Amino acid sequence: MKVKNLQKPNQKMAVFIMLFTLSLSLQAQSTLENLNQNLRYSRYSRLSVKIIPQKETNNTFLLQMPVEKIEDNIDFEDYLFSYAIVGSFTEEIADGQITRLTRDKLKSESERHFYFEESVTIPENQTEAYAVFWAKDSRQGDEYIYHIDLKGPYIFETPTFSAYYGNNIPFDQTFLNVEEALLFKGHAGINLYSYFYPQQFTVPLPPMETKPAAVPKEIDVQDDGTFLQNVPKTFNQNGYYFIQSDTTAPAGVLVKTVPNAFPRVEDxxxxxxxxxxxxxxxxxxxxxxxxxxxxxxxxxxxxxxxxxxxxxxxxxxxxxxxxxxxxxxxxxxxxxxxxxxxxxxxxxxxxxxxxxxxxxxxxxxxxxxxxxxxxxxxxxxxxxxxxxxxxxxxxxxxxxxxxxxxxxxxxxxxx
Known part of the structure; x- marks a missing residue:
């Protein structure tokens, strides 16, 4: 039996407020560079949190924040969700920058996800911006953290569209099994362009091997044609696809396609x-x-x-x-x-x-x-x-x- 079921409602609320206040205080004393994000790689995580940015204008971004429910029978009230926008990895995260995401801010909920969506505007003269998303387990204090670049030197350009599952939850996996489909939706144009790369990759060198690995001199690229937004697109080949709304710009969405058994190994x-x-x-x-x-x-x-x-x-x-x-x-x-x-x-x-x-x-x-x-x-x-x-x-x-x-x-x- 969970401890929370033994508390009176007012006691539970008091604990909730205390934990949330503590959470904000701890975050306010942190910078992005000193946040320990080890739980994103844990073998025993209860959640998987992501931020998928979509550019709306040059300085406005839609933050799509899907939370995958790894824990069975998950209770929204067991977690404290929040996000912040910072201008560098060394900027102290102040209380006023943190926005709490309560149940009424849910964009939608499915069997597998909680889904938040927030639009943020970055000052026009700001050259760097990073979004940070927290999910704090109020039962044991575990803190799931994820960040993403909105503006910065490692971003070519953020896409103006995104990939979605059939239930309109953003595609938050790193891969897609062959013969499965995704929806692509955005606000720029009607057609999207698909390019397929059938390339296979070698195993990396051991960590003490300092000699550079061989790099392929050529990459095979196949024009996979155009398709319509808001119409399911099925991916039929093993490899990876790069989807673009404008082939003259670098922005696009990567879809890595894999056999049906993946991520397990059955070969x-x-x-x-x-x-x-x-x-x-x-x-x-x-x-x-x-x-x-x-x-x-x-x-x-x-x-x-x-x-x-x-x-x-x-x-x-x-x-x-x-x-x-x-x-x-x-x-x-x-x-x-x-x-x-x-x-x-x-x-x-x-x-x-x-x-x-x-x-x-x-x-x-x-x-x-x-x-x-x-x-x-x-x-x-x-x-x-x-x-x-x-x-x-x-x-x-x-x-x-x-x-x-x-x-x-x-x-x-x-x-």
Whole structure:
């Protein structure tokens, strides 16, 4: 039984007000750069919060804020929702900047989402602006935080349209399963243009490998034609699509398309690819050349742990990490093939996550020392997505990286 059910109504309201006041006070003492956003990558999150901006005019933006309900039988009153607009990552977030989002401000609610929508105007002479969205669990104090750029040096241009599910909730996933459809709606024009990229990507290099990875010299692009806004568009091929309202401008919406099983893995060939992070080169080459991939993989796990039960648990946890990496970090690549997905798969969810204008920083506790391990992902300007990050690699990662791999190979995990 939840504690809240034992309180009298006036007691519950008093606690609610106290927690909300405390929440505002804590936020007011913070800056965007020192907000720990680690819960966005937790394996045990109750919510997933997002901000999807849509440009209305040069300085006005529609903030679409879908909140995915991961927790079963979720109660709106258990959470305190709010947002703020700041002009930099170092600006102190003051009380007057924070807008509380109460139930009466819900744009809509579905079985899977709470959905807020707010229009904000940025001063014309302001060159940077960032939206921050909070969802605070009033029961245990967990704070889910998400931010997005409205104006800044890493944004080419914000689209004037957005993608939606059939129930008019904004498309908030990082991927779309093949043969599924989306609605595109906005206020600029009638037709939209679709371009398809069938490109496949290689696995990232280990964190201590400082030699740059090979970059394809050419990218295959296929004109997928035009389609109407407010008419469902089905995506039929694996790859990624870039949807635009104006082909002379850089703004667009990325839709990464994946097989129906995704984010899970149900293909033996792909499983063989994915164990590369914890395998020796010889082991992986042997798996790649095996005729019977299932048999080879079964033997691979048993040889690694020398125990069938430990092997079963290890397989389950390793591919659960792959699944989370796919959910969290897919962009135009599958999540497990990104630098952040690689680190997440092997190291687990980071204990601390901080963002700044040009980087994302993950912090882990050391396994057998009091020191901390820090991974810095440099932000790279990319026309397809504002969330493109590359790991700053260093040979200094090698000892800790091998420690974590050794834990995996012995049937243990450090998280």
């Amino acid at each position: 033996w060939d792909k499983m063989v690819d994915m164990v590369v992070y914890i395998s020796t080169r010889r082991e992986h080459e042997s798996l790649l050349s095996a005729q019977d991939k299932k048999k080879a993989l079964d033997q691979y796990w048993i040889n690694m742990t020398k125990d069938e039960e430990i092997s079963k648990n290890l397989i389950r946890e390793y591919f659960r990490q792959i699944e989370f990496a796919n959910i969290l970090f897919t962009d135009f690549r599958e999540g497990w093939k990104t630098d952040r997905g690689m680190i997440y798969t092997v190291m687990g969810p980071p204990e601390e996550v901080y963002f700044n204008l040009d980087r994302e920083v993950w912090i882990y506790a050391g396994i057998d020392t009091n020191s901390k391990i820090t991974f810095t992902f440099a932000r790279v300007k990319n026309v397809l997505t504002p969330h493109y990050y590359q790991l700053n690699r260093s040979r200094a990662y090698q000892p800790e990286w091998f420690k974590r791999i050794t834990l995996w190979r012995s049937g243990k995990m450090a998280f």
